[in-house]
Amino acid sequence: MSSNRNDNMIEITVTDSGGITRTLNARDGESLMEAVTRARLPGILAECGGACACATCHVYIGPAWLELVGKADPMEADMLDFADDVRENSRLSCQITIPKT
Amino acid sequence: MEETVIIVGGGQGGFSTASRLREIGFRGRVTIVGEEEHLPYQRPPLSKAYLLGQTDVGRLSLRPRDYFDKLGIDLALGKRALRLDRGQSNVELADGSILSYDKLVLATGSRARTLPDELSQALSGIFVLRSVSDAEHLRLALASQSRRVLVVGAGFVGLEVAAIGSQMGHSVTVVELSSRVLNRVACEATANAIQALHRNHGVVVKTGTKVDRLHSHYGAVTGAQLSDGSFVHAEIVVVGIGGIANDELAADAGLQTASGIVVDQCGRTSDPNIFALGDCAVFPFEGRLVRIESVQNACDQGAAVADVIGGSTASYAPVPWFWSDQYDAKLQTVGLACDYDKVITLHGSREGSAANWYFRNGRAIAVDTINDPRTHMSTRRLFGAGQSVSIEAVAAEGFDAAIEARRHQHAGAPAQQ
Numbered sequence: 444m445s446s447n448r449n450d451n452m453i454e455i456t457v458t459d460s461g462g463i464t465r466t467l468n469a470r471d472g473e474s475l476m477e478a479v480t481r482a483r484l485p486g487i488l489a490e491c492g493g494a495c496a497c498a499t500c501h502v503y504i505g506p507a508w509l510e511l512v513g514k515a516d517p518m519e520a521d522m523l524d525f526a527d528d529v530r531e532n533s534r535l536s537c538q539i540t541i542p543k544t
Numbered sequence: 545m546e547e548t549v550i551i552v553g554g555g556q557g558g559f560s561t562a563s564r565l566r567e568i569g570f571r572g573r574v575t576i577v578g579e580e581e582h583l584p585y586q587r588p589p590l591s592k593a594y595l596l597g598q599t600d601v602g603r604l605s606l607r608p609r610d611y612f613d614k615l616g617i618d619l620a621l622g623k624r625a626l627r628l629d630r631g632q633s634n635v636e637l638a639d640g641s642i643l644s645y646d647k648l649v650l651a652t653g654s655r656a657r658t659l660p661d662e663l664s665q666a667l668s669g670i671f672v673l674r675s676v677s678d679a680e681h682l683r684l685a686l687a688s689q690s691r692r693v694l695v696v697g698a699g700f701v702g703l704e705v706a707a708i709g710s711q712m713g714h715s716v717t718v719v720e721l722s723s724r725v726l727n728r729v730a731c732e733a734t735a736n737a738i739q740a741l742h743r744n745h746g747v748v749v750k751t752g753t754k755v756d757r758l759h760s761h762y763g764a765v766t767g768a769q770l771s772d773g774s775f776v777h778a779e780i781v782v783v784g785i786g787g788i789a790n791d792e793l794a795a796d797a798g799l800q801t802a803s804g805i806v807v808d809q810c811g812r813t814s815d816p817n818i819f820a821l822g823d824c825a826v827f828p829f830e831g832r833l834v835r836i837e838s839v840q841n842a843c844d845q846g847a848a849v850a851d852v853i854g855g856s857t858a859s860y861a862p863v864p865w866f867w868s869d870q871y872d873a874k875l876q877t878v879g880l881a882c883d884y885d886k887v888i889t890l891h892g893s894r895e896g897s898a899a900n901w902y903f904r905n906g907r908a909i910a911v912d913t914i915n916d917p918r919t920h921m922s923t924r925r926l927f928g929a930g931q932s933v934s935i936e937a938v939a940a941e942g943f944d945a946a947i948e949a950r951r952h953q954h955a956g957a958p959a960q961q
Contacts, residue, residue, distance in 0.1 A: 483614065491867065524921060
């Protein structure tokens with residue numbers, strides 16, 4: 444995932460689980476999960492709707508954006524611990540808020 | 545010839561079935577009939593973020609409208625299904641239209657149980673919470689300054705509303721008929737921890753008590769006379785005394801019902817072309833017939849039914865899970881805590897975190913955790929892998945569900961040839 448600022452929208456580049464890369468627009472203040480489900484990204488189910496309760500909105504953050512996006516808090520880290528194919532740069536997208544521009 | 549699937553119910557379960565049908569390549573016609581005008585939306589935030597004004601209807605939608613357009617899922621929203629004619633294989637809607645089906649999916653959900661009429665007397669200020677419209681009414685009432693709120697029923701909905709009400713600065717009293725909170729769904733240890741949480745936030749919890757009579761002034765509720773002799777002043781009364789399966793459409797058409805539409809392990813009703821799932825369905829689980837009101841059950845049973853329509857013969861054998869956010873506490877459950885004979889409490893490494901393990905005949909059947917997602921997730925792994933966890937293992941010094949889960953994960957990995 445990587446991003447570009449544009450007015451009050453942020454462009455985010457995503458690669459889905461099938462390897463297809465595209466750009467989507469995220470709105471100020473919404474979660475990354477809301478942006479990716481709106482864009483119909485396959486594989487992101489987001490069953491619990493953003494409550495950090497299901498771990499079905501798992502994403503990998505591009506290395507260049509890790510610092511900006513920040514680390515998972517302890518509760519999210521615990522949820523992630525037993526998600527599928529967890530890596531160093533794993534996050535639950537419902538716990539990432541698109542910053543206000 | 546391509547089949548036509550009609551899904552009655554535009555909630556999480558109906559959405560899950562429709563979405564999964566397309567995912568597995570089903571090419572026939574798929575229509576979701578929804579009584580509410582809204583696109584399929586999430587209900588859990590209604591008793592949480594929605595009441596705080598932190599989200600709105602648009603953001604609750606499970607997917608945007610163009611998702612349904614692109615996948616070729618027809619939406620017939622704002623239309624109530626009136627009658628099911630099994631002989632003609634069709635459903636009649638309130639607007640007079642008639643939809644023919646090859647396969648029918650009933651995902652009609654549940655409705656909130658209300659107070660008896662002689663108690664509520666159509667007074668204003670009495671609320672239930674199930675739909676976005678219910679939540680909007682309650683949100684507006686709670687938006688007024690310092691109200692007194694009486695919550696009737698200490699289940700998940702009632703307790704979540706109590707937490708929100710108290711966080712908003714209202715004075716909140718919870719009245720529960722049974723001897724403790726969460727009586728139907730959780731053990732004493734979980735109940736005591738949650739009850740203490742509420743009391744620490746200034747919520748008055750009265751158990752073993754019921755509302756005998758409501759007082760009113762010009763048609764608006766002002767308080768309640770309780771069976772313990774006390775009187776509680778309240779301008780807002782929230783009734784959270786459970787849900788009733790919407791099984792009438794099925795029952796009227798002669799399908800087997802038992803406080804819910806009875807289905808087999810494939811989600812099939814007593815009519816092989818009709819399926820039911822989610823809140824409205826009663827299904828076999830660990831040798832019992834159960835009805836589960838949860839996102840997990842709506843999603844997973846919805847997907848399982850779609851798979852069966854697509855030709856699968858797999859059984860729906862879920863690992864039930866659930867969560868409830870109250871104040872800063874995250875309560876999570878795995879499994880179904882029914883007919884248990886023993887509970888062991890393990891305290892987690894984080895302050896205030898705990899896991900309550902439920903056992904039946906020496907085997908773990910459910911785990912409630914408070915602020916311990918690590919145990920919650922690892923237990924989901926263990927139960928999902930069919931891994932039996934014994935009471936001796938859990939009671940042993942140094943037991944850690946996460947380590948168990950990792951051990952079985954490795955043991956279950958395919959051997960190198």
